[in-house]
Amino acid sequence: MPISDAELQILIEKIALDHNWDLNAYKWPTLKRRIKARMVEKKCETPEKYYALIDSDPEEYKNLINALTVNYTQWFRDDSVWDLILDIMTKQAHDKSEVRIWSAGCATGEEAYSLAILAYKIKNFYSKKGHKVDFIIHATDVDEICIKAAREGVYEIANVNISEEEIDHYFNRKGSKLAIKPEYKEMVTFSRLDLAKDHYPAKLDLILCRNVMIYFTKELQKIIFENFYYSMKKGAYLVTGKTEVMPVKTNSLFEIVDLEDRIFKKVN
Numbered sequence: 001m002p003i004s005d006a007e008l009q010i011l012i013e014k015i016a017l018d019h020n021w022d023l024n025a026y027k028w029p030t031l032k033r034r035i036k037a038r039m040v041e042k043k044c045e046t047p048e049k050y051y052a053l054i055d056s057d058p059e060e061y062k063n064l065i066n067a068l069t070v071n072y073t074q075w076f077r078d079d080s081v082w083d084l085i086l087d088i089m090t091k092q093a094h095d096k097s098e099v100r101i102w103s104a105g106c107a108t109g110e111e112a113y114s115l116a117i118l119a120y121k122i123k124n125f126y127s128k129k130g131h132k133v134d135f136i137i138h139a140t141d142v143d144e145i146c147i148k149a150a151r152e153g154v155y156e157i158a159n160v161n162i163s164e165e166e167i168d169h170y171f172n173r174k175g176s177k178l179a180i181k182p183e184y185k186e187m188v189t190f191s192r193l194d195l196a197k198d199h200y201p202a203k204l205d206l207i208l209c210r211n212v213m214i215y216f217t218k219e220l221q222k223i224i225f226e227n228f229y230y231s232m233k234k235g236a237y238l239v240t241g242k243t244e245v246m247p248v249k250t251n252s253l254f255e256i257v258d259l260e261d262r263i264f265k266k267v268n
């Protein structure tokens with residue numbers, strides 16, 4: 001049975017109340033498809049039955065929230081872009097004492113710690129030349145469960161998609177798990193932030209917001225890109241997901257640095 005707009009609205013209001021998360025400006029067909037998949041899994045024929053189920057079963061409510069947020073991520077996701085990110089961070093650190101970076105929509109922290117691994121290398125490189133530079137990395141997500149996992153920084157070996165040699169550089173082994181080393185962990189601050197309504201960090205040199213915008217309507221995307229613009233310093237960079245397209249109404253705010261890897265620079 002299809003989910004009507006009125007039925008979806010009921011769920012959106014419930015999630016806003018329980019989780020302080022406003023799904024109104026997400027693409028409704030996508031939301032409906034994800035809810036429908038949970039209904040099929042739990043053998044609920046109507047939205048009414050499914051909503052009754054999530055009222056009485058916190059575990060299923062959690063599964064639904066997970067299905068809606070889509071937390072899939074990877075270490076150094078999309079290899080080629082990370083060489084460019086390393087170049088940008090190195091150039092920015094050259095004449096600054098502090099480089100401020102934001103991983104917006106960080107899921108379970110892999111993207112933010114990938115940034116910390118690069119930052120640590122750059123910091124040491126400049127330190128040997130007598131130049132001290134600090135990297136401040138903010139990492140945020142709307143999903144509190146993700147943020148909690150990211151703060152712990154402990155990952156299943158099977159989910160860490162880097163070489164054995166790199167694993168021993170960046171992690172301490174803990175049985176079948178890997179704990180990110182303290183020197184990387186301490187470079188990142190994790191917090192919950194809803195891109196649709198919360199205040200953004202300020203004076204940023206680099207923003208990564210990858211594979212997040214695809215879930216939002218064009219109107220919300222436009223607002224978010226404008227907010228990014230105002231939270232960035234002169235000459236700062238923005239990296240989006242490889243399949244994401246910047247709304248036409250905001251593309252005058254950013255110049256293209258690399259279209260293939262979706263790297264943009266703030267137009268001042």
Ligand SMILES: C[S@@+](CC[C@H](N)C(=O)[O-])C[C@H]1O[C@@H](n2cnc3c(N)ncnc32)[C@H](O)[C@@H]1O
Pocket residue numbers: 069070071072073074077104105106107108111140141142143146193194195196209210211212215241
């Ligand atoms: C597919 S993951 C992308 C993770 C990482 N950026 C990457 O590219 O691998 C999308 C993330 O966006 C988060 N997200 C969805 N809506 C959000 C919102 N309104 N504000 C902040 N984060 C949001 C989800 O919780 C999820 O963790």
